[in-house]
Amino acid sequence: MAKAKGAIVVDVERCKGCQVCMVNCPTDTIGMAEAVNGKGYHYAYMKDPESCTGCTNCAVVCPDGVITVYRVKKN
Amino acid sequence: MEVKEIIRPENLVYKRTPLLTDAYLSYCPGCGHGTVHRLIMEVVEEMGIQEDTIGIAPVGCSVLAYDFMDIDCSQAAHGRAPAVATGIKRLWPDKYVFTYQGDGDLAAIGTGETIHACNRGENITIFFVNNGIYGMTGGQMAPTTLEGMKSSTSPYGRNNETMGPPYKITELVAQLEGTHYVTRQAVHKPGPVRKAKKAIRKALELQKENKGLSFIEFVSNCNAGWKMTPNDSNIWMEENMFPFYPMGDIKVDGKLVNG
Ligand SMILES: Cc1ncc(C[n+]2csc(CCOP(=O)(O)OP(=O)(O)O)c2C)c(N)n1
Ligand code: SF4
Ligand code: SF4
Ligand code: SF4
Numbered sequence: 209m210a211k212a213k214g215a216i217v218v219d220v221e222r223c224k225g226c227q228v229c230m231v232n233c234p235t236d237t238i239g240m241a242e243a244v245n246g247k248g249y250h251y252a253y254m255k256d257p258e259s260c261t262g263c264t265n266c267a268v269v270c271p272d273g274v275i276t277v278y279r280v281k282k283n
Numbered sequence: 284m285e286v287k288e289i290i291r292p293e294n295l296v297y298k299r300t301p302l303l304t305d306a307y308l309s310y311c312p313g314c315g316h317g318t319v320h321r322l323i324m325e326v327v328e329e330m331g332i333q334e335d336t337i338g339i340a341p342v343g344c345s346v347l348a349y350d351f352m353d354i355d356c357s358q359a360a361h362g363r364a365p366a367v368a369t370g371i372k373r374l375w376p377d378k379y380v381f382t383y384q385g386d387g388d389l390a391a392i393g394t395g396e397t398i399h400a401c402n403r404g405e406n407i408t409i410f411f412v413n414n415g416i417y418g419m420t421g422g423q424m425a426p427t428t429l430e431g432m433k434s435s436t437s438p439y440g441r442n443n444e445t446m447g448p449p450y451k452i453t454e455l456v457a458q459l460e461g462t463h464y465v466t467r468q469a470v471h472k473p474g475p476v477r478k479a480k481k482a483i484r485k486a487l488e489l490q491k492e493n494k495g496l497s498f499i500e501f502v503s504n505c506n507a508g509w510k511m512t513p514n515d516s517n518i519w520m521e522e523n524m525f526p527f528y529p530m531g532d533i534k535v536d537g538k539l540v541n542g
């Protein structure tokens with residue numbers, strides 16, 4: 209069966225490190241970086257890029273509209 | 284498959300709507316206001332009505348909504364957004380006019396404007412973000428603050444006997460003849476976000492049909508005022524706010540759902 213494979217891009221400077229995306233990711237793809245952005249927030253990143261399915265859950269719950277999502281069908 | 288092979292324009296499935304301006308949202312990390320802003324702008328974009336939509340910002344944390352939404356906006360004195368929206372809509376009946384208000388704005392100082400705009404059935408949409416507190420001014424008790432809930436003006440918890448009980452203005456306005464569509468939504472999880480977006484679309488489409496007033500409450504968090512982390516505030520909201528402010532439609536097509 210064709211399974212979707214995804215990836216997210218985080219607009220690092222816009223991220224406020226709230227972690228709402230992280231708890232709403234069904235595949236535990238997202239972690240918070242140890243580094244901080246210009247505002248001092250630990251920003252979201254793909255800690256396990258292999259697991260992302262491109263479901264968009266993280267992007268639709270992000271209060272700051274920080275996440276862009278890409279998806280391809282893989283066989 | 285390499286990440287860089289996936290991140291290509293032809294594989295794009297979600298991006299921030301260009302109807303949100305580039306300004307950094309002034310909200311605390313994890314605050315639901317940002318999500319509600321985005322959903323409204325996504326619907327305006329998808330309906331292709333950017334040039335025909337006018338929003339009225341309130342007093343409260345969302346006072347700067349006009350900086351974040353790339354549409355024509357006005358801003359009203361505390362609680363008076365429905366009166367301003369009434370004037371604008373009557374002058375431009377073909378425009379889509381909405382107010383965006385918090386619970387202190389809509390259900391405390393602006394109660395009169397809210398009730399009477401709803402009762403007159405003005406052909407506008409009211410977006411009501413209920414976080415059970417005055418967020419902007421430092422977390423004072425609002426009419427929506429739950430029994431027992433601590434705030435800076437109810438430090439031992441709201442006492443219904445001395446402070447009065449919280450009230451559900453959304454159920455109240457649903458009783459009025461002028462309201463056509465009244466619903467309660469949330470934006471803290473993907474499922475509720477998708478439902479809330481559908482409700483926003485429905486409300487704006489109803490304006491085209493001159494059906495009367497549509498009213499959407501979003502039960503939301505104020506993690507700063509509640510003194511919790513964003514995710515803890517969302518859990519607390521589900522456990523404490525949702526039982527008192529239950530999710531779902533209250534009035535559809537001018538008829539009470541449980542009437
Ligand atoms: C006439 C007037 N009275 C009081 C205030 C102070 N004030 C500013 S915001 C606010 C409460 C806002 O609470 P809410 O509408 O719930 O918005 P939130 O910040 O929680 O989103 C108050 C009382 C004011 N600006 N103007
Ligand atoms: S939800 Fe948005 S702002 Fe919050 S941590 Fe995730 S990407 Fe950052
Ligand atoms: S798109 Fe879905 S799977 Fe990928 S990081 Fe976001 S929530 Fe997780
Ligand atoms: S004070 Fe509360 S309502 Fe205001 S931005 Fe912060 S979390 Fe949101």
Ligand SMILES: [Mg+2]
Nearest residue numbers: 385386416418
């Ligand atoms: Mg409030």
